[in-house]
Amino acid sequence: MPNSKGRRRRFGAVRQLKSGRWQARYRDPATGELQAAPYTFDTKTDADVWLTTTEAEIIRGTFRDPDAGKITVKEWGERWFQAASPHLKRRTVTLYAGLLRLWIYPRMGAYELSAVRPIHVKEWLLSLQKAGLSASRIRTAYRVLSQVFASAVDNELIAVTPCRGIKLPRLPETEPHILSTAEIERLISHLRPPHDLLVKLLAYAGLRIGEAFALRRMDVDLANGMIWVDEALLEDAGQQFFDTPKSHQKRPLALPTYLVKHLRAHLDARVEDEPEALLFLGRTRRPLRYKSWRRTHFDKAVDLAGLKDVTPQDLRATHASQVADRHGVMAAARRLGHANASVTTRHYARSRDGQDAEIAKQLNADHQKAQRARTKKAKAPKRPNGNVARKLHDHSNEDPKSTEQGA
Incomplete structure (x- = not known):
């Protein structure tokens, strides 16, 4: 025109x-x-x-196409979830699907993407709190919603995400129970084989419980004293399945000599002579199930050992803290299979009960040692000046007669 x-x-x-x-x-x-x-x-x-x-x-x-943002949150969420699912772990897929269906779509699904504002997200989070969801579940639901909107921004459906400037509920601070070596050994003493070996791998190799359940004969390298962690036995809706470890990383773990000896004896006596044979099985020769194993073996041993509120995860945290204390956080992160050492510090590296008092005691001992050294140095006799000593020596060698004549 x-x-x-x-x-x-x-x-x-x-x-x-x-x-x-x-x-x-x-x-x-x-x-x-x-x-x-x-x-x-x-x-x-x-x-x-x-x-x-x-x-x-x-x-x-x-x-950006002005009409692009008119697609609803539910329509785009379903497209996003379908594209993202192949890259998520099985249990994560189940978790996200439930959050979308139960908590995101009923309240946010009918909104057009371009119509959602930060105030709507805040009101949605408040509704989840009123519904009684835990802080952890609310934060996970928000993470899913924010990923839906982030993908909409990436695909140029909207200019900015409404998931910004949002204050999330704080997680309750729970400290892991860090055990002493004596407590670990007392716990192990109340477990029958092969469950005593299983707990040793948790406490002295830092395995996740699913990683320990998934160990196979071919993962054990007795010659080099190590195991390879490349699988985890998990459960989803009552169904067991094998998956990669949480970090997706295969990692080698060097073991203390006594644990290698225990593994060798266990392989000889209890494990089938097949590379794929699992190291630990239940009475029915099937893979162990976490809840049943805890109820039947672990929790009973905890009670008999006189311990309280100890979980298998506490053994992993104990190992992380011991390694971090002696060899640094990076070494602990490698053994635990963390891609980022901050995860190790945030969740696992803790001091055990009484350790802070031991640190203060050691600092005091170091101070007293230094003070004694200073006192000893102060009381030591001073060595004579070199010139004075030389004059005394020369005077003692003079001829007495010449001295008298001179006088």
Whole structure:
């Protein structure tokens, strides 16, 4: 359509509607189809300005289809989840699916992506708190929703995510129970084979319980005194399955000599002579189940050992703390299979009960040792000046007669 100077516009077109208002139309840069502006204008100049601005955005690469954000949160969430699921662990897929179905779609699903504002997200989080969800579950649900909106931004459906400036409920601070070596050994003494060996691997190799359940004969390298951790036995909705470790990383673990000897005896006496044979099985020769194993073996041993509120995860935390204390956090992170040492520090590296008092005692002993050294140095007789000693020596060698004559 010609502009006010009689020349046809280079980009888009403007026309007046029967209502008297003005409509701007343009070619969608992605599809080439003719699109109308999302609203009409009071004047032809306003429509021209909108087209000029839109053309500039297309040239800069910042243009977004005004209709793209009209897809609902549920519609886009389902597309996102379908694309993301192949890259998630099985239990994570189940968890995310439940959160979307039960807590995200009922409240947020009908909103258009472009209509959601941070206030809506805050109100949604408040509704989850009122429903009685734990802080952990609320934070996980928010993480899922934020990923849905982040993918919408990445795909240029919306310019910014509404998941910003959000204050999440704080997680309750729970400290792991760090055991002493004596407590670990007391716990192990109340376990029958092969469960005593299983707990040793938790406490002295830092394995996750699912990693210990998944160990096979081929994972044990007796010649080099080590094991390879490359699987975990997990459960989802009552179904057991093998998966990669939580960090997806296969890692070698060097073992203390006495633990290697225990493993050798266990392999000889209890494990089938097949590479794929599991090291630990239940009475029915099937893989162990966590809840049943804890109830039948671990928790009973904890009670008999006179311990309280100790979990298998506490043994992993104990190992992490011991390694971090003696060899540094990075060494602990490698043994635990953490890609980032901050995870080790945040969740596992803790001091055991009484360790702080031991540190103070050692600091005091170091101070007293240094003080004794200073006192000893202060009381030591001073060595005579070299010149004085030399004069005394020369005087003692003088001839007495010459001395008298001189006098």
